[in-house]
Amino acid sequence: MAQVLGILRTPSATAGAVRELRGAGFEKLEVYSPCPSHEIEHALDRGPSRVRIYTLVGCLTGVTLAYLMQIWMAYDWPLVIGGKPFASIPAYTIIGFEMNILFGGVLTVAGLLIHGFFLTSRRDHSAYQPSFSGDDFGCVVDCHDDQVGRVREILGEAGCAEVRVVSA
Template sequence: MPTIRGIYDFPGPVAEAATKLKNRGFSDLEIYSPCAFPELDSVLDEKPSGVRVWTLIGGLIGVVTGYSVAIWMALDWPIMVGGKPFASIPPYTIIGFELTILFGGIATLLGLLVVGGLPYGKFGEMDKAYSPRFSADEIGLVVSCSERDVAEVDALLRATAAKEVDLVEA
């Protein structure tokens, strides 16, 4: 399947081109960019990132672990102090808080790896469409389409201010 790559300087036209391509029914699109651009955040996938679920679950596991570990250990090794309860919630809130952050943070890292598909491939093995230019200043919009659509995609990319269009895979 032919893969066409348009190279851009700015994110605005990339978003415009990708939206037009999506509207015309092209679904196999990829954008490579040197940094995060808000304009490109939801162009290919409008759903919020799944990382948020990881953070939430990690945080919840953390808070439950923090409180339950402290309470269980206080009951398992009871120290009688002035007739007060063995398990004391206010100081254990610190443990609960710390573990919420700890587990939430580690889960966020795992979420980034799983949702973002990292490590990608066999580390150094890049997509054919990837170029070091995309870790310089330029943005790439890559479209896989059938042979009959190549001319249409080429024209659309050029019409949206792509400064170069090339065929990565014929």
């Protein structure tokens, strides 16, 4: 297996290169970019991030826990006020809302850490270079040794400022 790196200058050119590569059947792609780009995201077409599931689970857990906590504590130390029910659901909505946001936010960040960092940390990032946080976009393609020529050709046509084989 070989790894070919193409360095591009704009998100549009990078998205174009990704589309060309995918069209030619190369799906093992990694793109490094200095800023987020919808164009590149659409070109890669990897669907929405799983972070959204974390947010939903966090929000539902937070609001449920908040109500359960307040109701349980109200019955654990009952205060008799004019014969009213011990648990006062409308008043508990405030803390229910706050805990919904708190758990939703914390789990969103947990989702980011899991999917953006921990699950991808073992991948080979030897092609990364500091200019990818400056003004360069990197497009790395994993391919068979006999496909290197074809990949170089596609990347060159897509407007890469530089194309090189990073590992063979």
